Amino acid sequence: MGREHVYRTCTVFRTFCIFATCADGQQFVCQFQLGRFGLSSMEPIRTYWYRVLAGISSIKRLFDELFRERELILRSHGRVYFVPLTRRLQLSAASVVLVVALWGIGMTLMSTIKSGVIQVKNDEIREARVAYEDLFEDVLRYQKKVAAVTSTLRESQETLLARVGSGGDGGKPVKSNATAKPGDGAAGDKPALREHLSEIDLKVQQMAETNDLLEGSLDKIKTELKLAGDERDHIIKTRGKLRERIVQLEEMLIKSRTDRAYMERRVAELNTTLTQNQDEKGRVASERDSLKSRVGGLESGVKGANKRAKLAEVDLQMVLSKLEQTTGANGAAASRSDVAEIIDIDGETVTGDVATADLRRRTVALLQRLDDLHAAQGNVLDRLGERTVKNIEEAETLIAMTGLELDQVMDRATRTIAGQGGPLFEISSSEELNGLPGSVSVIDNQLTRWAALRALLKRVPLISPVDFYHMASSYGLRSDPFNNRKAMHYGVDLAGWGGAPVFATAPGKVIFAGRKGRYGKMVEIDHGYGIRTRYAHLQKVLVQRGEEVGHRHEIGLLGSTGRSTGPHVHYEVRFDGKPLNPDKFIKAGRYVFKGQ
Template identity: 35%
Template sequence: MTRRLSHRIDVALGRYLPEQRLFLRTDHSTRFLRLSPMAQALGLASGAGVVAWAMLSTAILLTNHVGSGNLRDEARREQALYDQRLNALAGERDAAAEEVGAARERFEMAMGEVSRMQSELLASEERRRELETGMSVLQQSLRKTMAERDASRARSRTLAAELEGKGRQVAEGPRAADVQDTLAFLTGALEETAVERDTVAADAAAAYQLAEALAYEQKLVQERNDQIFTSLEEALTVSITPLDKMFKAAGLSTDQVINRVRQGYSGVGGPLTPLSMSTKGDDVLPSPDELRAAALVEKLDEINLYRIAAEKLPFAQPLKSAYRFTSPFGVRSHPTKGGQRMHEGVDFAAGYGTPIHATADGVVTKAGWVSGYGRLVTIRHEFGLETRYGHMAQIRVEEGQRVSRGDRIGDMGNSGRSTGTHLHYEVRVDGKPVNPMTYIKAARDVF
């Protein structure tokens, strides 16, 4: 039955693919191979299948290569934009700090000039009061002297009349000459006092004008400082908001994280120096600008604490090259044993030997072979977190070694219980597995 079917197929294909014979000739004999129409058809089909498979594989490889190149370019662009944003914020912060320092110096100079002018004004006022008192005394003396002069003149006229009546000539008494000298002295003193009074009044008016100009300049400096402080406060608020959202999206309390980091980075010290006492009193309160500057310093310190905390938590991705997300966190069908099992991590598939990086700062607690995981690296982080990297081809760290976020810790492989080259990545909090994508997604809009 099978031979009859094969014969019919050969007859049907013989119209298009006639039977061929391949002769093989040697020194002693000649042989030939018979190629039936069915054999020729199978050969052509096999060749066409191989060509189609090669074309499809080439297309897939080209697509993956182009896709991975686009992802790398996009990641580089995002990293460049983030670096540019950080550099711009740092430049604005430095420029604003320099402007604040310059404005504070100008303000202190203006306040010193105002203090000096106020001292001169008070001295001028004191001198003016002394001159007014002296002028009042001189006026009283002048009135008394003028009264004595008038009385002396009247007496001189009386004596002159008496002498003329008696026919004798009497010279004017010495008291009249003394009165004339006294009047001349007092007149000169009054003129000098009036000139000095006018000079003091002009100096006082100039001092008031300078004080008003300095007050106006101080007001302009205050408005400019207020604009600078407002810009800095807005920039810091914009910088802190995404970091705060990132920690909240990861299910972490920002207050607890910041307090934990602050406790770990709170060292102070220095040589003992003599205590200097201020001569201005102990009740000098800080100015509003000093309070706002102190608040900005606290905000900058808070951003630094956020940065330190972010480096200690697994917000980064373990792979920096192109990969496929092949298995999520949660219950799934076991790839080798079957049945529903809990998958306590996520799987990333890429090429054999792809570099694997630490997702946060920490200490390597395991670097070796573990049943099921194959070649495994375990890293202990702050806040009770732990990350695991399984199925490696090669481990590049040792137990007890301290690593930083982004350090290369191994190469992707297929060791342990695995169906192909991939990375099994876990995040555990106090020993309990959690979804690693929670941390990766939380940092997606920040890093």
């Protein structure tokens, strides 16, 4: 709401108007009928509406500030995504949070109110029980009195009946001091006695009715007390269930908050790790491609140099043979170094005919060309050797980190390298370790070892079988989760969500797929060179025995079959049947990305 307000007075209709303009251009008009006191009497109303409009303007600005347009920036696979958070979405989220908060407050209030109601009911039941006990004592006391009165009345009735019966006989005189006749007293008492007996019968009947009413009231009170007791028991059970439910909800809320915080931290760590791994993977791929192209270029250069050297050797032999025919037997016996000494390289005068001088110049040129080729080949081989040695050292360091026996596994890898052969070019014993042939021999051995290491690294499992996990149990001595006894654990337990995909950590052949005792559903893969991996406690197996699987091929789903306490995958790495620590292989795989 803007700060500018226009106050106008209409003298014709005697009305007071307030014109207020909002920030979005909308106008509000408030009109008031002027009283008989004129414009001065409208000052309090004008001030009041000014404050109201100013308050509405403040609330609107606060609302716009809290729920303004926002954007969430996400980065994945090297790309940046913008997720708009509109005002409607923010209002919906705030409404959901408000509803949840109100629900929690309502449940708390209901629990408090229920507790108060239960307490009131307990007090009423206690008072009813005390009243029932007092009434029961009064009824017992009244019953005793009624029984005593009834027995007294019965005795009196029997006595009167006996007296009436004896008076009616008239055979026995009654001793009396009066002068009346013996039968006059009995005859005069009969009506009075009968009336007295009637009154007594009436009182007894009333007492019986009262007793019946009291017994009915007592039964009714017993029934009400029983119902009240049942209701109290039901309320107590309901209160216990509500308390248990509240405790469960509080525990679930605490657990969900803890899990949410952990998952948020884990997702952030995994996103950071994934971004780093993707960047490192791209650099590794580009480095490998460049190395492959360089190795191919060097190999083609070496082949071309060897071919040119052979051609130069042939040309040199032809020149030497012609030189032998020209200069005689002594020239034929001279070596290549002797020919270089005989020829005047610095431009001195050479005696002989023109053909001999021309042949010698050609020989010098061929020797110089051969030396240049040897020098170029030596430089190429030196660079190739340095790079190959560096790659071999890194690969051997990586294999040593996994715990594998380097000599044994390299012996098997070297035997698998086939396809060796070619023409025989013998070298002298003096040139065996010096010069170009010696360098070629050394480089050939290094390239053979590097090829064996590359073939081996393709079969070594260097990743984890699941993408998202936490280490539930490491390799080595541990307390058994079922009996708490010390036992050897020949693998690692990677816990995660049930049903998550489980991947093969390296190419190989499935040699077992199915259920295997305490392992539950298990998959075992032979990667060659004596290396095997096991994936146990799977929920479902997705491969068959004899199937060839590649790197990160999905082989099953994470589960909790067999001797297991929860969803996880038991991961083992074995070399010639001997278990190794899988965590070393996973750390070595991380070292590959960090080292590139």
